[in-house]
Amino acid sequence: MSREILVHIGPGETQAAIIQDGHLDDFHLEVDHHQSILGNIYKGKVESILPSINGAFINIGQEKNGFLYLTDVVAPQTADEPQGPLKIIKKIFSRGEKKDISGAEAKAIPLKVGQEILVQVVKEPFSTKGARLTSHISLAGRFVVYMPYDTHGGVSKKIESHDERQRLRGLLDGFDFVSTGGFIVRTASHEKGNHELTRDARFLYKIWQQILRLSEQKQAPALIYKEYDLIWKIVRDYFTNQVDKLIIDSSDEFTKVQKFVANLIGKEQVEKVHLYNDPAPLFEAKGVAQELQKIYDTKVMLKSGAYIIIEPTEALTVVDVNSGKFKTRAAPEEAAFMVNSEAATEIARQLRLRDMGGIIVIDFIDMSREGHKRKIIETLEQELARDYAKTEVNRISPLGLVEMTRARTGKTLEAISFEDCPYCDGRGKMRIE
Secondary structure (H helix, E strand, C coil): CEEEEEEEEEEEEEEEEECCCCCEEEEEEEEECCCCCCCCCEEEEEEEHHHHCEEEHHHHHHHCCCCEEECCCCCCCCCCCCCCHHHHHHHHCCCCCCCCCCHHHHCCCCCCCEEEEEEEEECCCEEEEECCCCCCCCCECCCCECCCCCCCCEECCCCEEEEEEEEHHHCCCCCCCCCCCCCECCHCCCCCCCHHHHHHHHHHHHHHHHHHHHHHCCCCCCCCCCCCCCHHHHHHCCCCCCCEEEEEEEEEHHHHHHHHHHHHHCHHHHHEEECCCCCCCHHCCCCCHHHHHHHCEEEECCCCCCEEEEECCCCCCEEEECCCCCCCCCCCCHHHHHHHHHHHHHHHHHHHHHHHEEEEEEECCCCCCCCHHHHHHHHHHHHHCCCCCCCCCCCCCCCCCCEEECCCCCCHHHHHHHCCCCCCCCCCCCCCC
């Protein structure tokens, strides 16, 4: 299995494509006119508190105030009060629960209007909603994630070996240079040694100390820490041992990526980074440009002749599976199963490529056999397991529908790349005069 990362630097945008066995497997886009604030840390000011919905609105200097669940409020740890106000809050709320509070419980809320608070963006502004915030700060590195206000540690669930999990937990116990907080070991740490993890942890802890110093100097609302750009994230999250090459078509960024890889991963991996300087555009030379055009289409053709329709709406995304020109001598039940199996794999890929989130409803072709239905769900879940975004899939309903969710953290690829037509107001249709 071959795996390559292609990075194209164009006017006002950066594109990164993950190619597996010659096919587009994942895609990321960063444009100058839409600067992502996901992961940014702000010193915000509490504008209002709404106990009835367990939330507070925080001014972080953006067009819209961010929203902070009261269950996500945490105060810096101290020796006298190790858990701070968080200890009180967790007695009142459970995460996501909407509970009305008043009296003594209302007084226990560790927030007041006008108070300054350090928050991090966990979900970008979407439609009419402002950014979703948390005060459970986390800083992600190559091998570990540092959580300054959490005392627990852990190991990625994707590392399944019991012995390896125990070994990595033992390495965490050796991080005695950190006075507060906890760490989570990422999947990339599998079979890595103490040196790599310790270097990563020290780097993140140093960043946190800088954040604390800067937060004391600035008045709210203010940006305290900006998440790294797309290229850094690609190197951090995708440049694993399974990657054969990382090809980039900018000499300036090529030099930066070499330094990133040398400092973040190891000098021995620098030889995998290549500069592309041929006259033909990188994505066209690698056969990616044509595939990229398809991820904006509503209709996605499958190899068998069947197709799927993807229609995003304000509330949810609808995916319809159609047999199209698919032909077989098999019985209708077997034919439906074959089309649905192919569609399930492609749907997971399209959701990943388009970065679609929220509620997703899939209308598969009707099947009567329970065994076939289970296999379709298993196929869908298996393909979604490769996704960095958290997903949850329900079984097929009596109507042949599958309800699932995919974590939405920012705007979809379509929302970043397109705007509503000024003539049809986004309807996609023109009135006949």
